[in-house]
Amino acid sequence: MTQSFRLENVGLINRKNKISFKFNGKTYYGFEGDTLASALLANGVHLIGRSFKYHRPRGFFGAGVDEPYAIVQLYRNGETEPNVKATEQELFEGLEATSVNCWPSVNFDIGAINNFLKIFLPAGFYYKTFMWPKSFWYKVYEPFIRKAAGLGVASIKHDKERYEHKYEYCDLLIAGSGPSGLASAYAAAKNGARVILAEDKARFGGTLLTSEVNIGNKSGKEWADGVISELKEMPNVTVKNRSQVFGYYDHNMLVMSERISDHLSKTKKFHPKQRLWYIRAKEVLISSGSIERPIVFGNNDTPGVMLSSAAKEYLKVYGVLVGKNPLIFTNNDSGYETAIEFKKNGINPAILDSRKDPHSEIIEEAKNLKIDIKFSYVVVAAKGYKKVKSADIAKISDNKEQLGKIENIKCDCICVSGFWTPTIHLASQSGNKTKFNEDIDAFVPGTSKQKEKTLGAANGVYNLDETLKSSFEAGHELSKKITNNDNKVSFPNVVEKKSTSHDKFWCVPLPDGKNYKRFLDFQNDVAVSDVEIALKEGYRSIEHVKRYTTLGMATDQGKTSNLNGLQLVSKIENKVVPNVGHTTFRPPYTPVSIGAIVGREVGKHSKPTRKSPMHLWHKKNNAVFIDAGVWLRPRYYKQGDENLFEGSKREAKNVRTNVGVCDVTTLGKIDIKGPDAAELLNRVYTNAWLKLPVGKARYGVMLREDGIVMDDGTTTRISENHYHMTTTTAQAANVLSHLEYYLQLVWPELNVNVVSTTEQWAGAAIAGPKSRELLQKLFPNFDVSNEGLPFMGYIEGDLFGVKARIFRISFSGELAYEVNVESDNGNFMWEKIIEVGQEFKIQPYGTEALSVLRIEMGHVAGSELDGRTIPYDNSLEGLLSKKKDFIGKRSLTRKAFTAEDRQKVVGVVPLDKKTSIPEGSHLVKDSNAPLPNPKLGYISASCWSVEHDNPFSLAILKDGKNMIGKKLFVMSPLKNKIIPVEIVSSHYVDPKGERVRS
């Protein structure tokens, strides 16, 4: 294919580098520096997709971020990305793209039948059409909507690209590199401020790239290039192109997405695809420019109808003609600039100007160029289905209500200019209450809310001289405030054409007998008639009208449609626009990829993985791991092809008969020091702590202020003013914060310090009847007899030259010890225990066996201490001191907590002694009772008791105290099980606790 719409010697593209790409399977050529849109237009391709609701043919409307139509499915390096704007996607070798929202193809679209059935798809069509019958929803409506109405298709493959996050601080963040952005950045940078200048597009300069102006005896583009290259050299300046500042958040934090590799065929090695910048700026200058407004007329969505500024940009930046027989339809001077550019390149445009008799420099220039201009003329309707072929035009009365005789003129594109809408999104997001500016028929930022200032066109200033002056000044003033420097830059001489005022005209009336669709929102297919219906049906608030009609709700967020929608509502409602108000601008300004938002926090990076010092040993010995909070813990050590059930049973049995060793490094450990340490413990734990002797451990339970159990664990008195607290793995961080809270805020008079030592100690629990014999061999020079190291005793030992702490505590209910060494020695300790333990048939055991052992002992843990239970529920009421106050004690007197039939932990055994009981099942009295069957309790933990060789569960059961011996049913609708059970004591093994003391 030839690029038959490409001009020679015009544009900023690199003609030396020809690039091939595919659109809808067909190969085309463009140049380096093209966007997909400009390259397609160079090839005369205007039909790019189908509209969302009516599936009408769609072309290009803009040339950048405001584009409502040209959304494609992009294929790059084996990956696909939906909803890419062709106007933003830069061309690269091998680019492939397809149309979205058309099935089976862009040229023959079944959904287009909606266009002829549009009577069924008026405003609120989602709410009306797909309401009933209910059964139709899943079978008919939803599949239809999904197939016919979707935009692009998201990839279901893992995204191999890398996305990064970056945090940055600066004095001034400047969003947009048009005249105001460049001038303010330059002034601030020269005054020593740390500046970040962000430009959404690949090229810096904004409108300076396309406007015929002269700054300091240079063309706009030359001046912009000069400023940018000077800024790039300055160490205090960061200049970023392809970077969209899309969100303005609290406390002057802005987020910017930088597209680093999207314009390349393939991301370079070690480069991210995109980078998300979190920028905390002392001051923000919003120089985001403005977007041209369309004028609404019949069939104004026909491919070939586009913004006049876009036509000019395609011509001047890309050397592309959007048509060879252009019709310019304008209500202001901007349309003339486009017409003149066409004329200068040998094309004869025609201008329809809705104004009656405007006079300005540029109009004179157009007249001198012999451009055909019709004043008081409008386009009534575009003609042509897949492309504009002609236009119905007419003279319009001075009051803009009567049309003259309809004439038809040939044209191949209609370039529309309905004046300009400032891009106030960032200012509005910052909290700035916008105000309506009558002169430009648009909202502009009001009083600054955060440290932000809006400049130039974004502030409704369309005069270059004034824009540059105020921007130089703002850059200087704001930087001076921060740096205290006063280095001024000289202000360049500006030459520009003076323009005259625009016509407050935005919608062409319908001619008699015609019912053309006149679109407001091009992406969501919202027409004038839809808004009229919504208002007729009683919708008043603009926010409601938006949601009912979907006006401004598409991926372009109404960048080109908002104001015309407001004009319409204000006209029908007979209110002025500021009283209608605008809908809320929310971040992101433009769609941001999920990848960029997620950054590196994917897969293994989504949370840190902590490993114990013995991790490699576990791995070598076939441990199957399980996540325990952020830790990886061995669940069981697989032997041969045994499964979890078999392996954990073997391990638990070995603890009951010989000796086992379990890695307990992950338990939270808090070092507590200070003369008031005992007093702190006495207030935090429910039991008494003031008289614990040195060298002794004690089990303790701590509550929240509302009486609910927060955590349990043992704390050991290492020396006079030094305690070692253990917490559960899951609650370690919360318990530390809890202690800090009380020490810093509630009882600052207590002289105590707390610090986490979880990572400092490696722990091994040695449990089983042979554990003492093993311990004696590990510490031959220490007295570990029942007298020397009694239950809940503590000594410091020496493990083959390594300092060790030995606690006689038990979680398994067996005679057991816990040995701690400094983390670096963890693996040494572990290997020694395994080596020396061989003669006692030692086996390592994982968390599953640990669970079995604690469940059959009736030892409550996380599944019972689940943030809903009080000490009584867990049979821990014996640990509640009556003599002293403690955190949460007062709450325990609440009526519900002292009820006679209060829930309590019990044991549950199936009557057949065979059927395993699913955790989470409910306990009921009568399995045949009508629904809802009153629930008496729930199964908190289940195991296969190795002691009794039958299933055993713990449950929290209403009136549990009086239920022992009763027969109930366990019901699990999820697993479709009903199991007759007997309620027994929660202490299923060694109820008197003799083993731990043996």
Place this chain on the structure above:
Amino acid sequence: MLHIKCPHCGMRSQNEFSYGGDATIKRPELGKEISDQDWDNFVYNRKSLKGKHWELWQHISGCRQWIKVERDTATHEIFNTLKATEDIS
């Protein structure tokens, strides 16, 4: 994301902190008689204020100190920050 001035460390991003609720609530003294209503007010009852509010934050990924922050709950403006031991005036 808020920018909070830790009285110990200086200006830090919100993601270094965790929120701790109303800073004006005073825990009743240990061991003292207290009515059900007063205890309920301490444990459960909180005002959901619109506007200036003294609240607790902990600089959890920094100095680990609990601090008092005066913030507007509607605009997120922060007016003042204090150390745990400093009294709200």
